[in-house]
Amino acid sequence: MSNVSKIVDSFDLSGTESGKIEIAILEQPYGEDSESVASIGIFLDKDSHSPYWKVHIPRSNIDQVVAALQKAKFELKK
Numbered sequence: 001m002s003n004v005s006k007i008v009d010s011f012d013l014s015g016t017e018s019g020k021i022e023i024a025i026l027e028q029p030y031g032e033d034s035e036s037v038a039s040i041g042i043f044l045d046k047d048s049h050s051p052y053w054k055v056h057i058p059r060s061n062i063d064q065v066v067a068a069l070q071k072a073k074f075e076l077k078k
Contacts, residue, residue: 003029004039013042020046029056038062 005027013019022041028034035058041051057065 003027005036008038012046013044016044018046019044022051026056035059 003026004024006025008023008025010020010022013021020043024039025036026039027036029037037056037058040055042053044052
């Protein structure tokens with residue numbers, strides 16, 4: 001992912017032969033003084049340098065997104 005300040009974690013993408021999920025921190029992703037984001041990149045090929053799909057979560061929304069993902073996890077178990 002471009003403008004990566006720090007890769008936090010990377011792990012295999014379930015359901016693929018060679019995909020991965022990469023979590024990174026991006027500092028000032030939208031220019032000077034923009035808020036840092038957590039970036040989630042989905043790579044269909046773990047050797048690729050560009051994600052197939054990505055989402056940026058502003059620092060101030062991370063707790064809300066984590067809580068919503070926990071709800072989704074609970075719903076998937078039903």
